Amino acid sequence: MAADIDAGVKHRDDAPVTTSKEVHSDRALLAETVTINRPAQELYDFWRDPTNLLMVMDNIKAIELIDETRSRWTVKAPAGHEVSWESVVTKDVPGEEITWQSAPGGDVANSGRIEFRDAGTRGTVVRAAIAYDPPGGTIGQFIAKLFQREPRIQTRRDLRRFKQLMETGEIATSARTMTQFEEEQA
Amino acid sequence: MRALTWHGKHDVRVDTVADPEIINPRDAIIKITATAICGSDLHLYDGYIPTMKAGDILGHEFMGEVVEVGSKSTLQRGEKVVVPFTIACGSCYHCGKQQYSACDNGNPADNQDIGRELYGQPMSGLFGYSHMTGGYAGGQAEYVRVPFSDVGPIVVPDDIEDEKVLFLSDILPTGWMAAENAQIEPGDTVAVWGCGPVGLFAVQSAFLLGAARVIAIDHFPHRLELAKRFGAETINFEESKTYEALMEMTGGIGPDAVIDAVGLEAHGFFVDNVVDQIKASMFLGTDRIHSIRQAILACRKGGRVSMPAVYGGFVDKFPLGAFMEKGLTLKTGQTHVQHYMPALLNAIVEGKIDTTFLISHTLPLEQAPDGYKMFHDNQNEVTKVVLKPDLAMAAE
Numbered sequence: 001m002a003a004d005i006d007a008g009v010k011h012r013d014d015a016p017v018t019t020s021k022e023v024h025s026d027r028a029l030l031a032e033t034v035t036i037n038r039p040a041q042e043l044y045d046f047w048r049d050p051t052n053l054l055m056v057m058d059n060i061k062a063i064e065l066i067d068e069t070r071s072r073w074t075v076k077a078p079a080g081h082e083v084s085w086e087s088v089v090t091k092d093v094p095g096e097e098i099t100w101q102s103a104p105g106g107d108v109a110n111s112g113r114i115e116f117r118d119a120g121t122r123g124t125v126v127r128a129a130i131a132y133d134p135p136g137g138t139i140g141q142f143i144a145k146l147f148q149r150e151p152r153i154q155t156r157r158d159l160r161r162f163k164q165l166m167e168t169g170e171i172a173t174s175a176r177t178m179t180q181f182e183e184e185q186a
Numbered sequence: 187m188r189a190l191t192w193h194g195k196h197d198v199r200v201d202t203v204a205d206p207e208i209i210n211p212r213d214a215i216i217k218i219t220a221t222a223i224c225g226s227d228l229h230l231y232d233g234y235i236p237t238m239k240a241g242d243i244l245g246h247e248f249m250g251e252v253v254e255v256g257s258k259s260t261l262q263r264g265e266k267v268v269v270p271f272t273i274a275c276g277s278c279y280h281c282g283k284q285q286y287s288a289c290d291n292g293n294p295a296d297n298q299d300i301g302r303e304l305y306g307q308p309m310s311g312l313f314g315y316s317h318m319t320g321g322y323a324g325g326q327a328e329y330v331r332v333p334f335s336d337v338g339p340i341v342v343p344d345d346i347e348d349e350k351v352l353f354l355s356d357i358l359p360t361g362w363m364a365a366e367n368a369q370i371e372p373g374d375t376v377a378v379w380g381c382g383p384v385g386l387f388a389v390q391s392a393f394l395l396g397a398a399r400v401i402a403i404d405h406f407p408h409r410l411e412l413a414k415r416f417g418a419e420t421i422n423f424e425e426s427k428t429y430e431a432l433m434e435m436t437g438g439i440g441p442d443a444v445i446d447a448v449g450l451e452a453h454g455f456f457v458d459n460v461v462d463q464i465k466a467s468m469f470l471g472t473d474r475i476h477s478i479r480q481a482i483l484a485c486r487k488g489g490r491v492s493m494p495a496v497y498g499g500f501v502d503k504f505p506l507g508a509f510m511e512k513g514l515t516l517k518t519g520q521t522h523v524q525h526y527m528p529a530l531l532n533a534i535v536e537g538k539i540d541t542t543f544l545i546s547h548t549l550p551l552e553q554a555p556d557g558y559k560m561f562h563d564n565q566n567e568v569t570k571v572v573l574k575p576d577l578a579m580a581a582e
Contacts, residue, residue: 169212
């Protein structure tokens with residue numbers, strides 16, 4: 001069974017469960033939140049087509065649509081290797097939320113949710129939560145590195161790029177020449 | 187193209203590097219006609235700012251001619267523009283509030299991590315000022331790539347001299363915002379620590395905003411002389427005791443507002459400053475803050491503290507008690523340049539503000555390393571160095 005995004009611990013305060021100080025060695029859960037100065041529906045529409053996410057996510061080699069709810073994700077690994085899994089949308093509330101879960105048999109079990117909450121004149125609060133089971137084996141070590149080293153930072157960077165693209169129509173770069181830019185993208 | 191590059195403490199060189207290109211739709215390429223060395227460039231030169239890499243192109247005060255535009259730029263080829271040192275997108279929440287230096291999007295995503303760790307939230311991108319603020323190449327070069335060119339650069343009249351408008355890029359708006367942050371009321375006495383370019387523009391701006399008296403504090407006689415020209419009274423802290431002088435000059439009340447235009451490399455042989463310097467040299471602390479300590483102690487009760495000076499890290503012995511007990515207000519921040527540019531350009535065109543007095547030296551870009559050295563070593567006479575790529579080299 002893949003990591004469950006909803007298997008949270010009970011809390012006494014109002015802080016999000018992802019900020020809990022309790023440590024669970026058998027699973028990892030993280031969330032990042034960003035406010036984007038665009039309407040929720042527009043942001044949802046972008047996210048609902050997973051192939052768009054290639055523009056804002058690092059490390060992703062390919063995202064293929066299988067059907068309306070299923071997509072195959074392929075992630076770059078060192079020495080020409082790659083890992084992949086099939087992701088299934090398990091809940092879809094147009095303009096508000098998308099929840100997904102990896103199908104059995106993938107290289108890494110994971111689940112996640114992205115929520116879009118109207119924030120009035122400030123735009124939309126976007127929250128991405130991801131849960132995953134730390135895998136074993138050699139490929140598992142790579143996955144662990146990919147996801148565990150700074151999974152939170154990676155998610156945060158992806159959300160920042162998403163925000164930049166939606167708010168400004170482009171993704172900020174300090175590259176000075178196209179050659180530099182392509183090296184950074186590689 | 188030729189460009190001034192940073193290689194380490196007190197090591198800057200003019201190198202040949204690849205010309206910049208349009209990368210994003212809102213970009214423009216500017217051919218530099220004039221650029222200046224800023225006092226805050228000396229913090230880079232002295233090695234105080236972290237996240238610099240060898241080969242980084244410096245320079246955040248520059249202007250020139252538009253030579254290439256991306257598909258979404260609103261600039262036209264041939265237009266003469268001055269470029270703000272803050273890189274702001276114009277579409278995020280902060281830009282909407284005209285808080286351009288707090289722009290969410292000007293800094294590339296990966297470069298925002300350090301600001302987030304160090305300050306809690308990342309700041310906007312800046313030209314030529316370390317990788318923490320984006321790693322953008324600066325304008326002490328023949329050409330520069332300007333992102334979000336539909337928001338930042340201001341088009342200036344073709345027939346106006348570069349020298350009259352160049353400082354719209356940073357120090358003039360910075361001096362103006364410093365005075366604005368001092369929330370000056372008619373009849374106020376304002377004290378300004380530091381008569382570098384920002385301090386001198388703050389003196390001018392404070393009078394324009396209604397101050398009755400401005401007291402300028404420095405130890406370079408030439409700089410104090412310039413402050414005097416704008417009507418300031420002066421205190422040379424090597425000749426007089428600053429706090430005592432301020433008390434006598436303000437009837438024992440203290441200045442209504444104080445402006446720290448010195449920053450993290452405060453000069454002078456004061457006990458706290460020497461301790462700060464030792465700590466900075468051992469990386470136990472980063473900033474030397476004598477001027478802001480003294481400003482807080484001198485400020486009248488319930489007064490305002492404005493801090494345009496650049497600080498980067500952590501400080502010791504910040505007089506938090508005095509700050510609280512006296513009920514002071516502190517306003518500070520990197521300048522929201524885009525917000526101030528249009529009105530200040532008008533003031534220049536109408537002759538209400540003149541900034542050309544500041545320029546003490548004009549050099550070809552090729553001699554930029556000499557410019558850094560003389561600005562660093564002789565701050566009394568060298569008030570501002572302007573670099574021009576097209577200027578012929580001085581005869582050997």
